[in-house]
Amino acid sequence: MSVTVxxxxxxxxxxxxxxAVNGISFRIEEGEIFGFLxxxxxxxxxxxxxxxxxxxxxxxxxxxxxxxxxxxxxxxxRMMGVVAxxxxxxxxxxxxxxxxxxxxxxGMRKKEREQRARQLLDExxxxxxxxxxFRAYSKGMRRKLTIAAALIHQPKxxxxxxxxxxxxxxxxxxxxxxxxxxxxxxxxVFLTTHYLEEAERICDRIAFLVKGKIVxxxxxxxxxxxxxxxxxxxxVLDRNISQQSEAEFKxxxxxxxxxxxxxxxxxxxxxxxIALSPVLRYLEEQGLAVYEAREVRPSLEDVFVQITGIEAxxxxxxxxxxxx
Amino acid sequence: xxxxIAFWNILKKDIQNYYLKPxxxxxxxxxxxxxxxxxxxxxxxxxxxxxxxxxxMAMSILFGSxxxxxxxxxxxxxxxxxxxxxxxPISLTTMVLAKTCGAVLFGVLNAFFPVSLAAFLIDLTGTNxxxxxxxxxxxxxxATLLSLVIAVSVKEVFEAxxxxxxxxxxxxxxxxxxxxxxxLPVFLRPLAYSLPLTYGVDLLNRALTGRGMMSIGLxxxxxxxxxxxxxxxxxxxxxxxxxL
Numbered sequence: 001m002s003v004t005v006x007x008x009x010x011x012x013x014x015x016x017x018x019x020a021v022n023g024i025s026f027r028i029e030e031g032e033i034f035g036f037l038x039x040x041x042x043x044x045x046x047x048x049x050x051x052x053x054x055x056x057x058x059x060x061x062x063x064x065x066x067x068x069x070x071x072x073x074x075x076x077x078r079m080m081g082v083v084a085x086x087x088x089x090x091x092x093x094x095x096x097x098x099x100x101x102x103x104x105x106x107g108m109r110k111k112e113r114e115q116r117a118r119q120l121l122d123e124x125x126x127x128x129x130x131x132x133x134f135r136a137y138s139k140g141m142r143r144k145l146t147i148a149a150a151l152i153h154q155p156k157x158x159x160x161x162x163x164x165x166x167x168x169x170x171x172x173x174x175x176x177x178x179x180x181x182x183x184x185x186x187x188x189v190f191l192t193t194h195y196l197e198e199a200e201r202i203c204d205r206i207a208f209l210v211k212g213k214i215v216x217x218x219x220x221x222x223x224x225x226x227x228x229x230x231x232x233x234x235x236v237l238d239r240n241i242s243q244q245s246e247a248e249f250k251x252x253x254x255x256x257x258x259x260x261x262x263x264x265x266x267x268x269x270x271x272x273x274i275a276l277s278p279v280l281r282y283l284e285e286q287g288l289a290v291y292e293a294r295e296v297r298p299s300l301e302d303v304f305v306q307i308t309g310i311e312a313x314x315x316x317x318x319x320x321x322x323x324x
Numbered sequence: 325x326x327x328x329i330a331f332w333n334i335l336k337k338d339i340q341n342y343y344l345k346p347x348x349x350x351x352x353x354x355x356x357x358x359x360x361x362x363x364x365x366x367x368x369x370x371x372x373x374x375x376x377x378x379x380x381m382a383m384s385i386l387f388g389s390x391x392x393x394x395x396x397x398x399x400x401x402x403x404x405x406x407x408x409x410x411x412x413p414i415s416l417t418t419m420v421l422a423k424t425c426g427a428v429l430f431g432v433l434n435a436f437f438p439v440s441l442a443a444f445l446i447d448l449t450g451t452n453x454x455x456x457x458x459x460x461x462x463x464x465x466x467a468t469l470l471s472l473v474i475a476v477s478v479k480e481v482f483e484a485x486x487x488x489x490x491x492x493x494x495x496x497x498x499x500x501x502x503x504x505x506x507x508l509p510v511f512l513r514p515l516a517y518s519l520p521l522t523y524g525v526d527l528l529n530r531a532l533t534g535r536g537m538m539s540i541g542l543x544x545x546x547x548x549x550x551x552x553x554x555x556x557x558x559x560x561x562x563x564x565x566x567x568l
Contacts, residue, residue, distance in 0.1 A: 105334075105414065107329045
């Protein structure tokens with residue numbers, strides 16, 4: 001039987017007249033990686049701040065690992081690790097001391113925190129940098145140490161706000177692997193990211209937040225399956241289809257929408273599955289050779305664009321870490 | 325026990341990381357050091373030195389404590405490492421006390437610099453050291469909490485230092501350091517009596533010279549009351565400004 005680690009009911013946050021989060025509700029089960037996606041300004045960070053106790057909800061209920069995170073915020077905070085969107089450790093302290101300090105904030109004794117700090121430095125491949133000041137770390141190392149600091153007290157749930165933003169490819173891969181490893185160990189992960197491929201690859205379920213409201217929640221497969229019920233077939237031909245053939249095609253197959261995509265490629269879109277043989281026969285009649293035909297499944301990015309109505313934001317050049 | 329582990333480690337970190345930060349050195353150490361040296365050199369009479377000493381100590385505490393807190397809070401707020409403290413499972417009071425303790429300690433250490441210099445110039449054998457230590461501690465506590473209220477409201481170290489000067493200098497001029505409060509113009513006296521430093525300096529005066537304007541009980545009660553009030557105010561400011 002699954003155990004609910006996070007339960008949010010009708011959560012709302014208003015700043016003056018502006019409603020940043022507008023009555024959202026969701027649940028996260030133990031061991032789940034839950035992606036929280038949305039365009040900038042959708043209310044993701046406000047939601048994380050409310051869940052972690054850095055912001056007070058205007059109304060609504062938050063339960064974290066059985067504790068009321070609004071009324072008993074300190075009890076709930078003991079259950080969680082939080083990685084902010086910036087690597088916010090202490091610049092003057094070295095990696096090892098930073099981890100030990102974070103452990104001390106949770107009341108861990110000296111021997112225990114030193115042991116755990118060494119273990120985490122080892123797991124994150126930072127042992128060699130443990131005695132270097134945090135300010136001397138590269139962006140990737142800073143991010144890894146910040147995540148390690150959030151795990152120092154072995155939390156039940158880890159909140160990750162943009163964990164791979166602005167870091168190198170190798171570190172981003174390592175962090176993604178670490179997130180999936182955490183899931184295997186039973187840790188629940190709440191993840192916000194701009195990288196839709198990243199969310200698609202590692203999240204079990206995703207919620208899309210637009211203008212402070214959750215507009216859709218589901219598994220990655222569900223979201224893609226239900227994204228408009230369109231079927232797409234991409235054909236690679238020996239040359240581009242002519243305008244005349246295109247017009248004739250539309251008359252012959254009224255239920256199919258043909259998109260000429262250039263570079264000898266065209267795409268067929270239909271609200272039902274597309275029977276291939278009649279299409280191939282028609283193209284052969286037109287003297288066109290078909291080299292390749294493949295079904296195009298919608299990506300999470302397509303779903304994102306469809307749901308939010310805006311272009312996906314993962315083209316930001318500063319965020320190369322997520323582009324694999 | 326867990327609370328004390330967190331408390332001690334926050335305090336230790338602040339001492340290790342921030343005591344020797346440049347803004348702290350300039351405003352917290354060099355300024356009161358230079359001022360003390362200047363006053364002691366231009367007052368060759370032992371009587372003058374013993375009268376100057378409470379004021380010099382008060383000034384050293386005031387600048388030390390307020391500079392330290394301006395540094396510890398604003399540096400951490402800027403780098404967002406302060407969020408770690410807000411996210412830790414410790415009460416806001418524990419966190420505030422840990423942060424302020426570093427500044428209080430810094431102020432107390434600063435206070436004994438003029439004393440050790442004066443020890444070479446005048447006889448301090450008649451000093452009530454217990455009362456002196458209490459006075460030093462209470463001045464440090466009230467100055468620190470006052471600067472906490474300021475540090476909560478600004479973003480940069482220089483802003484904190486600048487705003488601190490708005491109350492540091494008037495306090496110095498009105499607390500009896502340069503002119504006895506009884507000799508101030510009548511319209512300024514209510515202002516002088518509304519400043520916690522006036523009561524702190526009076527305690528130091530009594531401890532060093534045996535003379536004071538007010539009773540030890542009144543001075544202590546006012547300082548403890550102001551400290552309690554400022555702690556409540558600072559916590560309220562933190563809740564309102566930092567936990568949005």
